[in-house]
Amino acid sequence: MKHKILDLIKNIEETINSADISKLSASSENKANSVSSENINNNISSVKSSTNSLVNQSITTAKDRFNFKTQTSAFYQQSLDAQIEQLKERLYGLGADYKKNKNKSETEFAEIFNIAKELSSKEHLSRGISSRDSSSIEISSKDAQNPKTQLNKSITNLDKNKLKAQINNDKLKAYLDKDKLKTQLNKLKNILAVLNTSSSVPSSFKIKIPASIPADIKSEVSLDISELENAFNAGCYRASIILCGRILETCLHRIYFEATGNDLLEKSPGIGLGNLIAKIAEKGITLDPGLTHQIHLINNVRIFSVHKKKELFNPTKQQTYAMILYTMDIVGRLF
Incomplete structure (x- = not known):
């Protein structure tokens, strides 16, 4: 403020x-x-x-x-x-x-x-x-x-x-x-x-689980959301970003399964989020345009190599909060 x-x-x-x-x-x-x-x-x-x-x-x-x-x-x-x-x-x-x-x-x-x-x-x-x-x-x-x-x-x-x-x-x-x-x-x-004024980001908050999540993955996603909530409230922002990626990954795999009947987690367990989004797009499914940017930020936190230098991404509380809100919004609109 x-x-x-x-x-x-x-x-x-x-x-x-x-x-x-x-x-x-x-x-x-x-x-x-x-x-x-x-x-x-x-x-x-x-x-x-x-x-x-x-x-x-x-x-x-x-x-x-x-x-x-x-x-x-x-x-x-x-x-x-x-x-x-x-x-x-x-x-x-x-x-x-x-x-x-x-x-x-x-x-x-x-x-x-x-x-x-x-x-x-x-x-x-x-x-x-x-x-x-x-x-x-x-x-x-x-x-x-x-x-x-x-x-x-x-x-x-x-x-x-x-x-x-x-x-x-x-x-x-x-x-x-x-x-x-x-x-x-x-x-x-x-x-x-x-003066000490309020921040636009709450010190802690309760993440509402989208009701539209399919029953087959709801318990898994709910557990990840609960863990995400604990990580954010504890100030573990990099961990929060990684959990956002895990939640999106689960939901996007489910979208692909519903469209094709194929479970890529079984056939291609190592497929990246970017490739997963590309495969979903091939099936004519339209996703939020901002999702690609979100995936890019998530990938910046993940480790792909132990011998190549990489620019570190240390998200702030405000950035993490925004990414959590966006992730929950995407999940709610996917199904």
């Missing part, structure tokens, strides 16, 4: 550094300021001008919707929204690790949750923006008949999409207060460095 959060923080920092605020804000501010530059006291020709602009606006908006340059602020905003929401979710998830940090002060967890709350400031931003938006485009019924108000309304509606672009840019700048946001992210990294 800790590493995932740190990776996410790194991604957010990269997004911050990728956003050129000076360029983003300049174009949007120019668009938004075009409304205020209009003189409401213009004569009737201004009304004609605004009407023509309304027609052109629909065309421009359709083009800009697929123009990355005009939507840059929105794209960065969407990316940051998603990343910050994901970070918030994972930060709150650290509460499950409180028991592992009993000897530490509660201050660290309180600080994490406070930062998470500040990072997730979308509600606050939305309130500020919605009030600004409504004040800019809504008109009271009292002033509805005022000619100047009507002219102002037509111009405001004309620039509604431009105003939204400015709103998105304001939201982006609120997120990209670089000093504040970087300070928060640095605080998180410092706190995470001293």
Whole structure:
């Protein structure tokens, strides 16, 4: 969990550094300021001008919707929204690790949750923006008949999409207060460095025996799975990989027997897993594409020679756990 959060923080920092605020804000501010530059006291020709602009606006908006340059602020905003929401979710998830940090002060967890709350400031931003938006485009019924108000309304509606672009840019700048946001992210990294967090791999686990295994080999496979469980929980990862190979070997031989009626364990007891998979494929039986890679990893643990040098494969706990899960998934889908 800790590493995932740190990776996410790194991604957010990269997004911050990728956003050129000076360029983003300049174009949007120019668009938004075009409304205020209009003189409401213009004569009737201004009304004609605004009407023509309304027609052109629909065309421009359709083009800009697929123009990355005009939507840059929105794209960065969407990316940051998603990343910050994901970070918030994972930060709150650290509460499950409180028991592992009993000897530490509660201050660290309180600080994490406070930062998470500040990072997730979308509600606050939305309130500020919605009030600004409504004040800019809504008109009271009292002033509805005022000619100047009507002219102002037509111009405001004309620039509604431009105003939204400015709103998105304001939201982006609120997120990209670089000093504040970087300070928060640095605080998180410092706190995470001293916390004990849960691993995505359990310290021990119970392997569920697939119910679809044929009765003729179920007792043998079940015994191997039980042994595999004990080996993994004891930290014997190379032994666990070898047992994964034995389980796959038994099940693949059974698949070949059901397809041909021939028991290769009796006729060709020394056949390798790779050759066994090739023979099964010859019978038109489709196996999982990732099985070949799994067999390759298993073969790296096995010894084929005592006089040739070979690169050692010493699997980690995470690698072993993944291989066990994949092996059980394959076995469950073979029958």
